[in-house]
Amino acid sequence: MKSKVTALAISAALVAPSAFAQEMTIVSWGGSYSKSQQLAYHEPYTAKTGITIINDDSSAEAVAKIRAMNEAGNVTWDVVDVVASDAMRLCDEGLAEELDHDAVLAAAPDGTSATEDFGDLIVSDCFVPQIVYSTTFGYRTDMVGDTPPSSICDVFDLEKYPGKRSLQKRPIDNMEWALYCDGVAKEDIYDVLGTPEGVERGLAKLDTIKDSVVWWTAGAETPQLLADGEVVMGSTFNGRLFSAIAEQGQPIGMLWDMQSFDLDGWIIPAGLSDERKQRALEYLFFATDTQRLADQAKYISYGPARKSSAPLVGKHASLGIDMAPHMPTDPANAGNVHIYDYEWWADNRDDLDAKFQAWLAK
Amino acid sequence: MAALTPISRKPMSLVLPTIAAAGGFLGIFVGASNGSTLMGLVIGAVVVAALGLFFIGVLKNEQLSKWISIVLVAVAGFVLGGIPGFILGAIFGWFFHWFTYWLYEGRYRARLLPYLTPGQVLWHYSFLVICGAIFVFLITPILVVMPLSFNAQDFFTFTPEMLRFDPEGYSLKHYRDFFTNNEWQRSFKNSLLIAPIATVISVSLGTLAAIGLSQSHVPGRRAIMAILISPMIVPLIISATGMFFFYSDIGNWLEGTLGLPKTFVGYVKVVLAHAVLGIPFVIITVTATLVGFDRSLTRAAANMGANPVTTFFRVQMPLILPGVISGGLFAFITSFDEVVVVLFIGSASQKTLPWQMFTGLREQISPTILAVATILVVISIALLTTVELLRRRSERLRGMSPS
């Protein structure tokens, strides 16, 4: 048995090197999101360069795994898709490569530099933005009567909309919404939240609906709860709601008020060999150009991160409906948005999380 | 024994009140869903008692009365609750008829010891009902999953179409997805590759060690036992991160120094990690079997000139085989159902079935998971039945009376 294994290993070793050079591992979230990347980025890239792309659906564990890989000195990933806050965390820990965006990314077709095209969305030196998504609310159209909810504060109104709501099991977004509905002006939210009294005030507001909340941790939970009629309304990523409404035909409506914008994008893990880093950069140059970002929007309702991509967004690849009105960035949807402060959360996340968890356990 | 137990007809004074009580109990549910609980109770009791009296006292034909009972209650069920009511009604009609005759003919005594008191008989059957309820608890979640895997929608929800038994509500698309989707196929193959190899490693090493541990003079036995069982007691998430570092180093060494290909090393890592997790189960089962092992058998074999290896394979192994097999099954299922460690240690090319299910539950609810589960349940029923048939055959061959 042993000799067989060795023989197998040796024969495999002989064919390995040539194959290895043409492979790269790209990590993402799995599900329909990975599929959209596969269609919009990976397949054209393989067609162009002949490099095989291996998908690894590990983004949910990305931060921990990248740190472990880095410490073990064996980074096996080439490009990783993470949310902006994770990118900052990885950058802070020195686990992601810092990039000079103008040097490594394509300029817009009209020559606008990459930094200008992405604008504020480059929230960290390590981060190449890819999409703008939002955490927002969906509600059961058949359970809200004749007046569907129109304001985020309807979530906190148990009298008008009795029934359960689903919220994400973390302080981010929930605390801001609670303070906003408790009468804090949008621009003051973080000043208030920075004080112990502000935290208490936010939690007190959440307390009013605590018994009616189902807390979720995975993005697929809210659509399931809505489909079951288990909750009247619930927050989740807008793409999930889009697919429940448009692809599955569920009786669900969108509540865009105070949707919380967030970013998702690429990082290159620190500690790659020069050759692999070069290859990863070449992939990023290709996958984040104006056309590619617009292409992704054909398959999933997330907004491209480049300003220059917005006019190129077309119709859904299989349903044939216009995608623009389903984008969180569409002017009709983006009337009142919440943009969360990455820097503030990077500083206060651990502290607030402890308080939030203690509150939940009470 | 059964022949000794006298079976005699029971008086109406026992049969009628009992079936009336049962009918009343069911009537409560029917009544409650139709408005009046009390009415349901009374009507149920009266109807069932009247039917019983009619069957036993007037009709006196068991076969005929069975069909009358089934059809009658089924029609009543249809009037009250449509097709589901019809099916339930037929079942209850059959049940009441059976129950009436079971009591009346005294069949409930048939398989019991003749000297039991009525109280003991009652307890005996209540106990069986309790056990039945626990088996229902064990199996219902799996039965619930099966119809959902034919859901036409991408949710874990019984849609109104499904409840109406409308063919529109059912589809095989999730099965199609499982068989055509590369990700599912690859992860299924990976699981089928990783779990058996990990099982073989943990069973072979574990059995050897268990035999060593069962010898009479082992220094530091308790400490060794604690170490060998530790993979079961350390919280998995801690094991996963801890092992990650170790296996990265091993992986670097295998790839760097020995020049082995990346994918192969990836499999080795996952297999070894799963083997460690399976070891406690093998150790525990095999040691337990060895406790009852008669040591004079090995001595007898040695006396007759068998060397230790022959003794092991010809004498010891066949006798401890049941323990080894059940330990192996535990080890197999540990690897086949393990998600936390493989998430950390594995990379994309070693994605196993539980990993794929985990992403499936988290990123996009997809009943494909349920389809996979249904397929696995069917496979395991087939396997378990085969094992049971083989066991009976080998018992016959060994000349043991089938117990």
Place this chain on the structure above:
Amino acid sequence: MSDTTQSGPVLAADGTPLKRSLNRALRLQKMRALALIAPLLLFVLLTFIIPIGQMLFRSVENDIVATTLPRTVVALQSWDAASGVAPDEAVYTALAADLHDAAKAKTHTRVGSRLNYETPGISSLFRKAGRKAKKWDVEADGPFKEQFIKIAKGWGDPDVWRTIQTYSPKYTNGYFLNAADMQKGADGAEIRPESERIYITLFKRTLIMSLIITGSCIVLAYPVAWILANLPAAKANLLMILVLLPFWTSLLVRTSAWKVMLQQQGVINDVLVWLGLVADDARLVMINNQLGTIIAMTHILLPFMILPMYSVMQTIQPTYLRAAKSMGATNWTAFWRVYFPLSVPGIGAGSILVFILSIGYYITPELVGGTKGVFISNRIAFHISSSLNWGLAAALGSILLAVVLILYWAYDKIVGIDNVKLG
């Protein structure tokens, strides 16, 4: 050997003294036993115990501050944290030099996120200061105190400096204090404010709920194991399939199945409403709370209780019960005084398995536990994969492991681990 004299040593067949011969045989036996155990022991030690040990060691390890900021740590030693004022220029100069080097090596932000676990806000202080410090010429650009405070006000805050000073040593008990809801205050360890206390609650809840789950497993498994052990083998094996089927079914699937069953629009509630036992607007809440976790985990762990009980009960002779009854014992006495004591090892084995397994569970509580039904392992998993606070995760894990080891030890003393049977 009957002819050996009374005074001389007893000799074996080959002429060596019997004692020595026996000793040698014993030694040989020991060696053989150890040789059989050795491969596995080495395998487990190497691939499991050492890695886990290293992981748990992170709960006290804290050399990041001293290695990244060596000069600052030395300069800070003379600063009195109780003075209430920020340290003087010398410390800032040392920090500037350290940060200059650290920013070039890109390690400054790591210290920032390490210290941010203790005092919120430090992370951004290091991030902001690092950006500037990279460009500084440490010899010429001083004095630095003003510059630091200009970059971010926090650099003038004595609390920040106290945190750096407190976490300068290479080893810390800080993570363990945190895991016990305490913190390092100005005068040593102190209890955290009530709004941040969580871990003791979670530990208690984990233990209590694991006990309840173990208890309900005993109650449900005992009759089933009894009936399996007392039926003829052919029937028992068929019923065994019912026990094993859920066992082979993926944990994730069974957990999802319980969600489908237990939720308010779920199967059980639907049936109850259909039967009219529950009003449509008063559906039972059975999930996203402790009840949900208990039901789902009892179901998942039940086979681990049934199988060991079954194998112990199989060895109990049914004649014992009849003997007891023939001597006049009532049913209950015969069961309670004869059968039950004989089945205790099975209960013990099953209980320890179920308890140990349930104490470390986290996927099922995460999915069905809501807020009040989650376990300490959920927090460990959170700190490992989201907050990256591995030191705290390791400390929590160490405490959990210690609890399990104590229980294991007690179990070994009382029942003996050999009596654990799985089937």
